[in-house]
Amino acid sequence: MNKEEILAVHKERLEEFLKSIGLWEPLVKGELKCVFCGVPISVDNIGLIIPSKDKIVVCCSKSECIFKAKELREGKSEG
């Protein structure tokens, strides 16, 4: 049986990871918004970190946005 690899970051290592990709500062300043529903992103509601073409976007943890993330990656929706 093949494997479906899912990349994950633990909340306790989130700061370190977001700093490395340049998103920690916008997050603490409250500038980061869900790419789909526009809700401000914080450590509590961050759901996914999505590489999309030449930018990195984030989405909140609502299932609606999680589904849209997949479509964005596949190029079916616009973030």
Added chain:
Amino acid sequence: MKAKWIALIILLVLSFIGLVYLFGLGGAIAGIFESLLLFVLSDIDKTTGYMASSYKWLRTVNFYFERNAVEKRVESTINLASRRVNEEGVNLLPHRIDIKWVEPKDREAFLKNGKIVVCLESSLNEDRNLARATILYASEDFIRESQRFIDRDVLKSACLALARKMLMLDRKLSALRCLNDEFIKAETANNPIISDYIITMEKLDSEGHLTRVFLKELSEIDIKLPSVLSSPVAEAETVTFLQVMKQLTEKKRGVDINTSHRGQIIDMSIMLVARVGVVDPTPYINYAEKCWSNGLPRLYVMAQGNNTNIAKDAVIGIKALGIYGVEREWSLRIPDERGGFDSYTAVLSRIQK
């Protein structure tokens, strides 16, 4: 399954006695290790679950244990559940989940990798992690090749219904509650049709037809349209097909319903063997002949309770005519509040003459 466990236990007891008899204390120790090894190998996913519990217990000692507690819990729950879903007969979730922790990297490397990263919480928030990871896994792995042909709401509902089913199969009730409260309620509040679709799918599942009929048909769309990128016709047909299946869940005794979906892509009919007091399978065999004459490629035969025997006789008769061959058949005991009922489903494929 039971026979497998009985055989394993007998094997273990006998080998333990043999080792103690031959080697005394050393044999007993070897026997214990052998038992542990066989226990691990007999079900790697369950063992992973026990590992998750022990890591969680040690979570305060080191972050290594905390991270592994999260990782192993998600992997064990999802892999066990996906295996059980696949055991229903259709390989809907072909891949095992493998959680990989991302390390801090530079922006360019992350963009180049191109993979979505999910945020998982502490092992104390296991339910939320399970709900989130199950949705993500289901949306990624579930009939992956056919997803592009499925109506967006039908697909979303199928993923959510499947995620619910997976958590229920592993009796993760608090994760299920979290899935309902934090994900499904929000989704259905925005789009009520999703609620309707999920209810239909859950009713289908309670009768054993979700994976064996509805999702099986959806999973095969890709095989019918191998070189096509998208198909509005297929998308529309997934909605009308769900409507046919909904009628089936709402069927009242003695009331005839249309159980056929004669689309360009989803082309099938369900023959319900549900007449009270009928003991002769001939009318059903005649119906199958009519379907064959009309060019129907696939016929499902379904029956419950006492009618399962007539349905089986009808399938034997249809096979004997050489018009349809049996692709799969299932005889199940479906649990309900009155103790359960027998159910029979057969998938028949047209034989070209």
